[in-house]
Amino acid sequence: MLILGFESSCDETGVALVDAGGTAPPRLLAHALHSQVQMHEAYGGVVPELASRDHVRRVLPLTRQVLTEAERTLAEVDLVAFTRGPGLAGALLVGSAAASALALALNRPVVGVHHLEGHLLSPFLSTDPPEFPFVALLVSGGHTQLMRVDGVGRYELLGETIDDAAGEAFDKSAKLLGLGYPGGPALARLAEFGDAQAFKLPRPLLHSGDLDFSFSGLKTAVRVQLGKLGSNVCEQGRADLAASTQAAIVDVLVAKSMAALKASGLRRLVVAGGVGANLRLRALLDEKCARRGVRVHYPELALCTDNGAMIALAAAMRVQAGLARPQAAGAFDVLPRWPLAELC
Template sequence: MLGVESSCDETGVAIYDLALGLRAHRLYSQAAMHAEYGGVVPELASRDHVRKLLPLLEATLGDAGLRPRDLGGVAYTAGPGLAGALLVGAATARALAWALDIPALGVHHMEGHLLAPLLEPDPPQPPFVALLVSGGHSMLVQVAAIGRYALLGDTLDDAAGEAFDKTAMLLGLPYPGGPALANLATQGRRDTYRFTRPLLDRPGLDFSFSGLKTQVLLAWQRSDQSATTRADIAAGFEVAMVETLVEKCRRALRASGGTRLVVAGGVGANRALRAALATAGARDGFRTWFPRPEFCTDNGAMIAHVGALRLGAGEHGDAAIRIFPRWSLDGLGALAA
């Protein structure tokens, strides 16, 4: 199964085999191009996918030692994401499938993230709770089986990754801001600034990070704005974010009675979050699975993987090119037995 990811600012291509596992994968990031603008410019993202997708596809096939006619299917991200970027991947995948007379499947981007830890050795088996934390999403999902998802909590405003990026921008850090802020936080004192842990004072599993971002802005404006203060504020923000995410995961696991947690999405690569969940798991008796850091961000491997699972279960799409810039995860169908 060939997988194509083009939902935002990364072009990913991978080949996954149900019997042999991941055969090859390549990823191209547009971060340097968008840095000039401080964020993703949708039209530029779409045009760059057009330029990069076919060369990446050819290179990935070469890495796997395969030719196009060796493929058994093509999976592509059908949503959610930027409409123009999604169309590039969808049109390319459908055209290739038509030319080779093989099936093509549109894959849900967040299902790709959710199941990315299954690409690792010793993968988790459902049922489990999943925390999906990325630039566009922060949600807790109950996974009864592959394809059977129930939303437990969602973000009411900014997603976790979005809050990282916006906070980094407030502190004058370069784009992409999330990794830069996390690196700076390692140099700061974690107890100098204590910011609110949003929504922990009330029941429920929803997230809200807009107020936390505002607190950081006010603290920075009222400070001496020195390099030391910038690092201390970054550390205080990261502590508040991590403690909030960890406590929501603990609540979700208690509510479900489960002991298995999956964390995926770009923020899942955050070292402080990984360490805090390991500590909480040792205390509470749950285990956490993460994808390797390169599969936390958008990538073609997770799309090829889900496509192979669904094609293997007998799913087939028609010849229409369909994308879903907004697409609910809990509306997906379960895999056939």
Template sequence: MLVLGIESSCDETGMALYSTSAGGSLLAHALHSQVAMHQDYGGVVPELASRDHIRRVVPLLRKVLADSGRSLPEIDAVAYTQGPGLAGALLVGAAFAEALATALERPSVPVHHLEGHLLSPLLSRTPPRFPFVALLVSGGHSQLMRVTGVGEYELLGETLDDAAGEAFDKTAKLLGLGYPGGPALAELAERGRPEVVKLPRPMLKSGDLDFSFSGLKTAVLTKVRELPTIDEQQRADIARGFQDAIVEVLVSKALRAVATSGLKQLVVAGGVGANRELRRQLDARAGKARIAVFYPELEFCTDNGAMIALAGALRLQTAGDRGTAGKATGAFQVRPRWPLHCI
């Protein structure tokens, strides 16, 4: 089975072809990032994002077909991101996917964006096996899930306010860094001195698996206002203190979730999952606890079509097993707000 995956939830247009033959393999994928376009505005402009997705979907489709040596009639199903995300951006990908599936008389598979991230480590050379605990950390979400199988997700904990990635971006703005702020702050933190700037660890000892990062951002603002001027080393020290605080909370709660679940596997996915310090700390502490940690390849940490193609293929196989798979009808809806544990 050959599945086309389309991702258009925010500011990246992704396209990929995934084959379920011989255990499954990613045949080709292509991605266009809108970062350069949004930099002048300091963040994503939804209308501009939607218009750019329209310009990119056809060229990216042609590219993955050419790179894989496949043709349109060979596609067996079309998967696309139905939500959550920006409504206009989602509509572009959904409309294109449903139109293509209808024209080809193939099934269409709406996919939850976070499910794509959660399953993305299955694309790695050494994938995890069900069941496992997943830490989803991105610009819009920070969640801990128990994953029993495809579509079987139990929410263990989530952020009560800002997500980890959102806190990174907002703190980067406070420090005068450009867009996207998260990677810039992480790079600056590499030059910071440990323990020079001490910041709170929100909800570290709350006794549950929830997160809260808005207060940490406020603590950074207070530090910045206390200084009459800020040189480059002071900015790096603040960035280091901020990153250390977020990483400690994420690592501690993730390992607590694994211990509570009785499982021995942890999956880390989402854009913040690419953070080098988070990976270093998790690997070190998980190793001592004999917990196996799985990450997606770095190119699949951010939004991409490969994870949507994979999730669509797994969803379609499940639907086929239940006798519910069918051809696209052309009718569709997008879901800008859509809790993962409610799918």
């Protein structure tokens, strides 16, 4: 079964083709991605209307590119999948409309996929795919969650952020430091030249006894430190503050992940979402998990950010699990706010 997947939830247009034939693990045949970072950089963040218009321009050329690279034709596609939510309403509608139109023209089923489930399952496309059950650390954009995953569609929320997510803490701290958009990767790059011990920043809820997160206080602490440094802060001071900020975020993510593994009794951890590409996070998790005899799995770096491959994969795994629910032809509805807990 060939599944064509579309991702358009925010500022990246992704298209991919996955082969989910028989009982074999789904296989990525080709994928293409266009990032809108350069367009939104001038505004310091995503402009929803511009994002939607750019998705319209990119989705069909990327589809042709993927089919060419996979040496397949539209007629060979068996199912079309798209990101149904959560995300920006206008951006989601572009992917939904494109997927629904193609499915209708081809007389094929169309399936709406939960964006976070795509991230959650994306490590299954890596060279070291996980096995169920596992604990998942989901760190994508405005979401930071710990989940127990017993199978496709079998998710138990263990803990989540009560205010800012880890990605937001990276981005907002980067903005305070005067770094460009997107802020998270820029802060991580600057942190490479800094001393992570230079500033004593808080680790919110580190010893709370539960698995919830909170990062809004960290952002405030960064602002306070910048105020103390003054407007003429040197480049080394900015690098030290970036490194200290990254260390604070990563320390909390790692500690909570280890606590979730202990509480669940599981010995396998999956990390997914854009923050999962952070090299300090990966290094510290690798170290801690190795000491405890825990296997840790990540998506390939190219698949950490939003992409069509994870959407096609999630649809493929739902089909194999008998959970796929095709939508009515032409009913391209989207769910900009769609809690993962509502997904079965």
